[in-house]
Amino acid sequence: xxxxxLGCSALMGATPQPLRAANEKPLSAADDKFLDELExxxxxxxxxxxDPDTGLVKDRSKADGPDSREVASIAATGFxxxxxxxxxxxxxLERGKIRARxxxxxxxxxxxxxxxHGFYYHFINMRTGERVWKCEVSSIDSAILLCGVLxxxxxxxEPEIRRLAKQICERVDWPWLLTEDNFxxxxxxxxxxxxxxxWDEYCELMMIYLLAIGSRRHPVPAKTWQAxxxxxxxxxxLRYLNxxxxxxxxxxxxxxxxxxxxxxxxxxxxxxxxxxxxxxxxFCLNLRDRFPKFSEELWGITASDSAKGYVxxxxxxxxxxxxxxxxxxxxxxxxxxxxxxTMRVLRTMRERFGERVWKRYGFVDAFxxxxxxxxxxxxxxDVGITVLMAENVRTGFVxxxxxxxxxxxxxMERAGL
Numbered sequence: 001x002x003x004x005x006l007g008c009s010a011l012m013g014a015t016p017q018p019l020r021a022a023n024e025k026p027l028s029a030a031d032d033k034f035l036d037e038l039e040x041x042x043x044x045x046x047x048x049x050x051d052p053d054t055g056l057v058k059d060r061s062k063a064d065g066p067d068s069r070e071v072a073s074i075a076a077t078g079f080x081x082x083x084x085x086x087x088x089x090x091x092x093l094e095r096g097k098i099r100a101r102x103x104x105x106x107x108x109x110x111x112x113x114x115x116x117h118g119f120y121y122h123f124i125n126m127r128t129g130e131r132v133w134k135c136e137v138s139s140i141d142s143a144i145l146l147c148g149v150l151x152x153x154x155x156x157x158e159p160e161i162r163r164l165a166k167q168i169c170e171r172v173d174w175p176w177l178l179t180e181d182n183f184x185x186x187x188x189x190x191x192x193x194x195x196x197x198x199w200d201e202y203c204e205l206m207m208i209y210l211l212a213i214g215s216r217r218h219p220v221p222a223k224t225w226q227a228x229x230x231x232x233x234x235x236x237x238l239r240y241l242n243x244x245x246x247x248x249x250x251x252x253x254x255x256x257x258x259x260x261x262x263x264x265x266x267x268x269x270x271x272x273x274x275x276x277x278x279x280x281x282x283f284c285l286n287l288r289d290r291f292p293k294f295s296e297e298l299w300g301i302t303a304s305d306s307a308k309g310y311v312x313x314x315x316x317x318x319x320x321x322x323x324x325x326x327x328x329x330x331x332x333x334x335x336x337x338x339x340x341x342t343m344r345v346l347r348t349m350r351e352r353f354g355e356r357v358w359k360r361y362g363f364v365d366a367f368x369x370x371x372x373x374x375x376x377x378x379x380x381x382d383v384g385i386t387v388l389m390a391e392n393v394r395t396g397f398v399x400x401x402x403x404x405x406x407x408x409x410x411x412m413e414r415a416g417l
Contacts, residue, residue: 027339027343027393027394031339031343031347032394034343034346034347034350035335035343035390035391035393035394036090036394037362038332038346038362038363038386038387038390039086039090039092039387039390039391040087040090040092041360041361041362042083042361042362042383042384042386042387042390043083043084043086043087043092043093043387044092044093044360044361045061045360045361045362045378045380045383046079046080046083046084046087046380046383046384046387047084047087047093047101048061048065048066049061049066049361049380050072050077050080050101050105050126051072051126051127052101052104053104053108053127054072054104054105054108054112054113054126054127054128054129055077055080055081055101055102055104055105055106055108055109056072056074056077056105056108056124056125056126056129057072057073057076057077057079057080057126057380058070058071058072058073058076058126058380059071059072059073059076059123059379059380060365060377060378060379060380061361061377061378061380062376062377062378063359063360063361063364063365063375063376063377063378064359064360064361064376065360070125070126070127071123071124071125071126071132071133072123072124072125072126073122073123073124073141073380073381074120074121074122074123074124074138074141074142074144074145075122075138075140075141075144075145075380075381075384076379076380076381076383076384077105077109077145077148078141078144078145078146078147078148078149078384079144079148079255079380079381079383079384079385079387079388080148080380080384081102081105081145081148081149081151081152082147082148082151082152082255082256082384082387082388082398082402083383083384083387083388084098084101084102084152085151085152085155085156085398085401086387086388086391086397086398088155089155089397099156099158099161102152102156102161103158103160103161103164106149106152106161106164106165106168107164108129109145109149109164109168110164110167110168111164112129113129114129114130114131115137116137116188116190117172117173117176117177118142118168118171118172118173118218119137119138119139119142119172119173119176119177119187119188120137120138120141120142120145121135121136121137121138122135122136122137122138122141122187123135134189134191136186136187136188136189136195137187137188137189138186138187139177139184139185139186139187139199139208140186140199140204140205140207140208142172143207143208143211144207144252144381146168146169146172146211147207147211147255147256147402149165149168149169150165150169150256150402150405150407150408151256151398151401151402152165153165153166153169153405154401154402154404154405155401169215169407170215170216170217170218171217171218172211172215172218173218174211174212174215174218174219174220175218175220177194178220178224179198181227182220182221182223182224182227183198183199183200183224183227183228184198184199184205184208184209184212184220184224185197185198185199186198186199199228200227200228200229201228201229201230201231201243202228202229202230202231202241202242202243202249203243203245203249204248204249204251204252204253205228205253206253206257206269207252207253207256207257209224209225209228209411209415210225210253210257210408210411210412210415211407211408211411212224212411213225213410213411213414213415214406214407214408214409214410214411214412214414215407215411216406216407216410222414222415222416225264225414225415225416230266230267231243231244233316235279235282235283235316235317236279236282236286238275238278238279238282239275240272240275240276240279241267241269241272241276242276242279242316244317244319245312245314245319246301246302246303246312246313246314246319247276247277247280247300247301247302247314247330247333247334248302248303248329248330248333248385250272250273250276250277250334250337251273251333251334251385251389252333252385253269254269254270254273254336254389255333255384255385255388255389255392255398256388256398256399256402256408257399257402257403257408257412258396258399258400258402258403259273259417260399262412262417263417264415264416264417265416270337273334273337274337274338276337277334277337277338277341277342278338279316280299280300280301280314280315280316280330280334281299281300281338281341283315283316283318284299284300284301285299287322290322290324291322291324291370292370293324293369293370294324294326296341296344297344297345297348298326298345298348298349298352298369299326299330299331299345300326300327300328300330300331300334300342300345301313301314301315301322301325301326301327301330302314302327302329302330302333303327304325304327304329304330304365304366304379304382305365305366305375305377305379306323306325306366306368307323307325307368307371307373313325314330323368323370323371324368324369324370324371325366325367325368325373326349326366326367326368326369327365327366327382328346328349328357328362328363328364328365328366328382328386329363329365329382329383329385329386331345331346332346332363332385332386332389332390333385333386333389334389335389335390335392335393336389336392336393339393346363349363350363353367353369353374356374357374359378361378361383362378362383362386363378363386364376364377364378365377365378365379365382
């Protein structure tokens with residue numbers, strides 16, 4: 001994912017209730033209002049940046065409105081399906097139109113979109129679903145899509161939505177990507193076959209294994225959960241699992257799977273992400289000699305755009321050629337882990353930089369306060385993690401909805417969580 005090599009009827013009509021954040025401090029009314037504006041703007045992206053016929057969501061768009069680019073991301077589409085559930089629940093968009101869009105998306109994915117053993121290509125044309133850039137059939141991007149599909153399965157009571165969601169999820173042939181040593185591979189290309197890379201070390205992989213283990217029709221053995229490495233890391237007295245990768249890897253699986261109070265014999269994965277966020281905050285503060293505008297109010301780096309293109313950067317330890325760029329979704333994607341500190345960052349970004357950093361779809365993807373560079377784009381997966389984690393810290397809505405799925409519960413139980 002992130003360009004580095006490598007279903008909810010019972011809740012409908014209810015007013016979302018506040019959820020105490022990870023540190024047991026509730027959000028203020030002002031915080032909640034801010035996050036509501038952030039989610040509303042993100043939901044608008046997923047509405048305007050999707051093809052109305054296929055429902056496929058653009059990989060990226062101009063931050064101030066739609067543009068002519070037609071490359072979609074299957075992962076952005078998964079985030080988008082979940083964001084549409086949030087938008088329906090909160091009344092951000094016309095509910096009848098949202099249901100129609102969800103249905104159109106699932107019909108396309110289930111009946112018309114190219115796929116291989118149930119897995120989808122990473123990047124596709126938003127009008128046709130055809131593969132672009134000779135990209136791979138991707139296990140992680142397909143997993144993110146499936147999380148969105150399963151969220152719709154539980155949220156919408158309509159029989160056709162549930163039928164299509166079930167069809168899309170149950171045809172995924174997880175053992176097809178399983179290696180002899182019980183790892184799931186990154187993907188496959190028609191020209192060269194299976195990719196050599198495999199998911200063998202802690203990262204955003206948890207959603208892949210839990211979906212695969214929990215699959216009703218094509219599961220992989222539960223022992224695959226024990227197969228991947230869990231590398232220990234220490235920074236400034238903080239110890240946690242960390243594979244030397246950008247911060248998003250501690251966020252993505254947590255957008256849907258609720259790991260709170262569900263440790264296994266290896267780790268408490270929610271608390272691990274709390275610690276990882278604390279370490280990342282300290283890492284950014286320790287960069288102030290190089291980047292003096294970093295502060296308690298301004299920090300956060302994860303894989304993102306830069307003035308020189310897309311970069312998989314972050315830390316600790318330091319990854320990529322850091323240049324002082326900040327990435328709003330680094331803080332936004334960690335809202336449930338450090339709500340007070342991340343809210344402070346997000347509100348400071350908007351208050352201090354105004355329209356340069358906040359546009360039609362919310363925050364631009366990245367900006368550099370040291371050089372006055374402000375990205376003209378937003379990226380779908382970064383908008384997605386922002387919307388989902390903002391709603392989770394507010395109400396836990398995505399967690400509560402997604403975790404009703406039998407696949408999610410079965411996967412966690414079989415994994416020993």
